[in-house]
Amino acid sequence: MTDAIRVTGLTKRFGARTVVDAVDLRVPEGRIMGFLGPNGSGKTTTIRMLCGLLTVDGGEGTVLGLDIRTAAAAIKRQAGYMTQRFSLYEDMTVGENLDFAARVQSVPGRRARVAEALDRMGLGGRRDQLAGHLSGGWKQRLALAATILHKPRLLLLDEPTAGVDPQARREFWDRIHGFAAEGMTVLVSTHYMDEAERCHAIAYIAYGKLLAAGSVAEVTAAAGLAAADVSGGDPELVRRIKALPSVETATAMGAQVHVAGADAAALAADLDRLAAEGLSWRPAPANLEDVFIHLMARRPDPAEAAR
């Protein structure tokens, strides 16, 4: 299988600040790659470099077999980029926006393709509505429709589901999987763990550095975290558990507290001591959130560290 995205050492600097630092990324064709990481970690910058919106300061690689440093124009014709912020024309109707996108992309059989996109996205009834009057979920559908009009081989989606309700998110992901089944490659950034789990593979980036990549199972296993669910006890419990030396993360989940730590034996010993006070605990699988917090903890914010 060939790679739709294959970059090594990708670097971007804004002034003295290195926003993306030597990132290696490989996305095989037809796969959905989830791109995760905290705000300001360099996800958007990476995506913008991949589609030629930002010049690359270091590193090399290809997108759809085209050199990202020299073939930005060709990449733009074959990739579809959906921005984080809604970036279509709010003072134009749904139909006018799609028509413009189709013309700009020189889509053959424009009318038919616009009609097809409207139909596919369920936008047919809103064709003459102003884009600015659409709600968040509909705007997102419109943006996606405009992005796929020219049948791109690669979709770059920057937090497409931010601020969208669960039902719309679910439908959106069904569509993404539909596209992948047709052979499209998708790189999608997100903050939602459930969305990460719907990806074939994920990449986790923090402070511009790629910290983990692989399938969800691989990334979780590689972290080697032990986790447990603790129940019983008062609302103060979380604070006490967080103070335990072996615990890296503790999250209150209703009446339970989910804990995780790198040292399984120490965690068990600490929790056993709590059990003596009448609490109960049982081992649980570590989740992606545990892993990410664990990864972040080992990589302090360079800006904080400099202080």
Place this chain on the structure above:
Amino acid sequence: MTFSLSRVLAMMLKELVQIRRDRLTFGMMVGIPLMQLLLFGYAINADPKHLPVAVRDADGGPVGRAVIAAMQASQYFDVTLLPATEAESEAILAGGAAQFVVSIPPDFSRRVLRGERPGLLVEADATDPAATANALGVLERLAAHAADRDLSGPHARLRQGAPPFELIVHRRYNPEGETAFNIVPGLMGVVLTMTMVIMTCLAVTRERERGTMESLLATPLTPFEVMIGKIVPYVGIGYLQVAFILGTAKLLFAVPMVGSLALLSAVTVVFIVANLAVGFTFSTLAANQLQAVQAGFFFFLPSILLSGFMFPFRGMPEWAQVLGEALPLTHFLRVVRGILLKGSGWGEVALDVAAIALFAVAAGAVAIRRYRMTLD
């Protein structure tokens, strides 16, 4: 309703912080008044002197020379050209190379001394009545005594009574001295400058401010395509404005339209493009629509003051004229007034059109260079 000083204070402090953040606005608060002070204080002069005069002296006698000398001495006239024929003088006036043409007929001096009161023809380019009014007033006064020194001895009696020669003044192109004839065609250039620069500047800045630029850049559109696509619709809008102003000029002000409207339309497109290119360049500098309007104003102000629209171009000091020559409006005003009032043809306007075209090319080149295909 209550009034809380601390709430008002919070609001005021917030405003000050935001004003300080917006560097360009801050700069404009100082820059615009400074520019106005300098331009109004130093450049503008409602009493233009040293106006260029062409003298066709078919006589060569002492009285004619004395009159010319007196004109020079008044500071209002500078003899710059000496045409030999009537056709030459006509071309000078039509092309705008001189503000006045003085024609001294053959045998002028002799006829003066004989007391025949010959005519001395002064033709003024009166397209801008303000530029010639004072000079012509001075001329009337000095004519009476310009030849006094030559009228000595037996001719001394000619000094008394009526002037020894008849001063014939022709206010060419605008005989009634209608200010509207000058202002209304000029307004065409002013309106185009104002709307074209600001409209394109806004059109591009809006894309950036609303975030739509990011989508646009991700498409295969090239900077040149974006620029052409943005500019052409406004050329059409510019033409509508021109048609409207010309129609109004004709109907309400009865502004004469001596020259070819086809030529005027052809030249107008060059001028519109020049202004659009300026707007496009500004849009690459402005971060938001407010800054775009400010930048437009920064260009508009010198255009209106230094182009000869509001104040006679020839009344300005040298440096201001040099600045004025660099502005497309200056040349366009000459072209419009030339075509409408003087009936100028291609030959007369070519040089000014070339200047506007040069400006358009230069501004377009800057715009293309500055326009980024990436978000860097």
